[in-house]
Amino acid sequence: MADDLKINKTVLQVFKILDAINNATNPVGVSELTRMTALPKTTVFRLLSTLEYLDAVEANSLHQYKIGTKILAYAKSVDHQNSLVKVAKPYMKQFAAATHENINIGILYENQVLYLDSEEGEQFNLQVNLFPVAPLYCSSMGKIFLSAFTSAELAHYLDQTELHMRTVNTLVTPDQLKQAVTKVATEHLAYDNEEYEYGLTCIAVPIYQQGKLIASASVSGPTSRLKVRGWSYIKQSIIDFGETINNLL
Known part of the structure; x- marks a missing residue:
């Protein structure tokens, strides 16, 4: 079904990351997100960098991520x-x-x-x-x-x-x-x-x-x-x- 709809894999990966962050009780790091999403660590890091640039996620001093102001504005x-x-x-x-x-x-x-x-x-x-x-x-x-x-x-x-x-x-x-x-x-x-x-x-x-x-x-x-x-x-x-x-x- 996904192939028939020509689903964009990168978009799916982005939402896997956002879902994982949203479902976490506390901010989560790259390693934990890699485990939660089953995505390659390089992919998680690359997409997080873009999401952070867009204010869709925010990182603390320990490089742990939470949902950013952009997503909150949508909500x-x-x-x-x-x-x-x-x-x-x-x-x-x-x-x-x-x-x-x-x-x-x-x-x-x-x-x-x-x-x-x-x-x-x-x-x-x-x-x-x-x-x-x-x-x-x-x-x-x-x-x-x-x-x-x-x-x-x-x-x-x-x-x-x-x-x-x-x-x-x-x-x-x-x-x-x-x-x-x-x-x-x-x-x-x-x-x-x-x-x-x-x-x-x-x-x-x-x-x-x-x-x-x-x-x-x-x-x-x-x-x-x-x-x-x-x-x-x-x-x-x-x-x-x-x-x-x-x-x-």
Whole structure:
């Protein structure tokens, strides 16, 4: 199975070392890690040097290793994301029950929207195409994140990203996207008007903690159904949801 997946052996070795350090009660040295991982001592030493350089592990004066600040920062980030979902989940359920539409929460991850959680209102087939990630330029939550980019960050994003036309509504020129993002920054509201997929409309709002943008929430559904339910009602519902979560964080 591992051969079929083309597993990288070096990555596996790195995680063997990290697992061994994490499972140890006290900091451990190279010899002990060699015994625990069954890896060659030269390999353990070489990988530890790189991990230490990256702050993934830390060594004491006896050259014994413990988990470093980089890994702890990742753990803190996971806890933070889980806390966000825990706070938001009851209100997501209320939103879906009241509007009968889907609500999603996502974060910015490597210039994409990473969906953390969703709550389903009425099922629609288009939803399966949304998860687990979406481009920034043609998603409502993505535009929320782009609106917080500095001019330099936005320019870099545009230089590195092909604005692929997914539908006839997709914004595919830098000027179009810049204008849309500027409007989002002013209104704190973003739209995906069938830009990601035909028949799908999304409206997103920012989620802040202590004044910092940490996530976004969106309502998504078939364009025709959202129109019947009323744009003003749907828009105000997601705005109210965002304000509620922002007041709780």
